[in-house]
Amino acid sequence: MALDFTNFARIFSVAMLLMAAATSVAYADDDDDDYKFNVNNATWKSECGACHVAYPPGLLPAESWRAIMSGLARHFGSDASLDAASADEITAFLEKNADTGKHKLSDKPLLRITETRRFKSEHSEVAARHWKDPRVKSRANCGACHTTADSGDFSEDNVKIPR
Amino acid sequence: MLGTRGAGRGCSGLSTNLLDCVRDKFIFDAELPIHKLLNVTSIFEETWMLRAISVFGLVITAAGLLVNPAYAETPVEVLAALKTEASATPGFQGFSATHGESFFKTKHSHDLSCSSCHTDNPAAQGKHAETDKLIKPLAPAANPERFTDMKKVAKWFKRNCNDVLDRECTPQEKGDVLAYLLTVPKN
Numbered sequence: 001m002a003l004d005f006t007n008f009a010r011i012f013s014v015a016m017l018l019m020a021a022a023t024s025v026a027y028a029d030d031d032d033d034d035y036k037f038n039v040n041n042a043t044w045k046s047e048c049g050a051c052h053v054a055y056p057p058g059l060l061p062a063e064s065w066r067a068i069m070s071g072l073a074r075h076f077g078s079d080a081s082l083d084a085a086s087a088d089e090i091t092a093f094l095e096k097n098a099d100t101g102k103h104k105l106s107d108k109p110l111l112r113i114t115e116t117r118r119f120k121s122e123h124s125e126v127a128a129r130h131w132k133d134p135r136v137k138s139r140a141n142c143g144a145c146h147t148t149a150d151s152g153d154f155s156e157d158n159v160k161i162p163r
Numbered sequence: 164m165l166g167t168r169g170a171g172r173g174c175s176g177l178s179t180n181l182l183d184c185v186r187d188k189f190i191f192d193a194e195l196p197i198h199k200l201l202n203v204t205s206i207f208e209e210t211w212m213l214r215a216i217s218v219f220g221l222v223i224t225a226a227g228l229l230v231n232p233a234y235a236e237t238p239v240e241v242l243a244a245l246k247t248e249a250s251a252t253p254g255f256q257g258f259s260a261t262h263g264e265s266f267f268k269t270k271h272s273h274d275l276s277c278s279s280c281h282t283d284n285p286a287a288q289g290k291h292a293e294t295d296k297l298i299k300p301l302a303p304a305a306n307p308e309r310f311t312d313m314k315k316v317a318k319w320f321k322r323n324c325n326d327v328l329d330r331e332c333t334p335q336e337k338g339d340v341l342a343y344l345l346t347v348p349k350n
Binding site (some may be wrong): 050051052053073077078079080081082083137138140141144 | 291295296318326
């Protein structure tokens, strides 16, 4: 044999096992309580993430997403209109990964994540002065404190309130 | 053959070398090369490895090519398309970078101008007036990705003109702005 692959095989196997172990650790906490959202769709990420953080689909129920997606021409005061193909793709992705919890408060679907019961309870300990901080500016500005919001990671470990 | 060497040794101790631990616990007898373990014929074993390595190389090359896609259009082509559109308006006399600059910096409806988000220097990074999200430079000299996709250009002119002027912009206004942006040098 011109080349000895024994070492290569050993290193390769160890590398593969380490990668597998690392992957399982990363996804071990992937449940609702830790608020790590690992779903992804390129169109959603680039379109919804163009003006604000691409809010993970799991933060609102499907009916809310449908209402939002059907009113993009007047999206919280801005024109966020999209071509039909992109809008359809994003709507399907949002519906598929939407929050399925039972927490309906009214007949009209909630359009703001910040008005959901979950958002309020998760942020009940945040003092008023933080919300007024110009670096936070708005409750919709997840990335002001959730340093890894862009990657869908809203876990408490990665929260850093500007001080 | 699996895990025979690791019997009786655990991975829990802090002093345990992780690689040793993984090998001891999960990997085949380290004395035996993988092709013996897989029990493949000796003629096949080298070509199998070499093939795997070649395929790996090809995949890396292909991925490298995908990272650098050619742009659909150039800003000059986009400007030419706007000119064709604007020419349909009677009295069209070409685009003006000067008009474009003043249009860009003038506040229209809602106390907003283009520069509210893109700043007075389109070669600099901007910030969304509402969300604070960073906006990459708009001037093609500072950001070669700008005005290289006709669909994207149409999408953002429509949205932003509606936000800033409560109406869509005319081909003249869009062309003037792009003519201005093309004169902005890189910082």
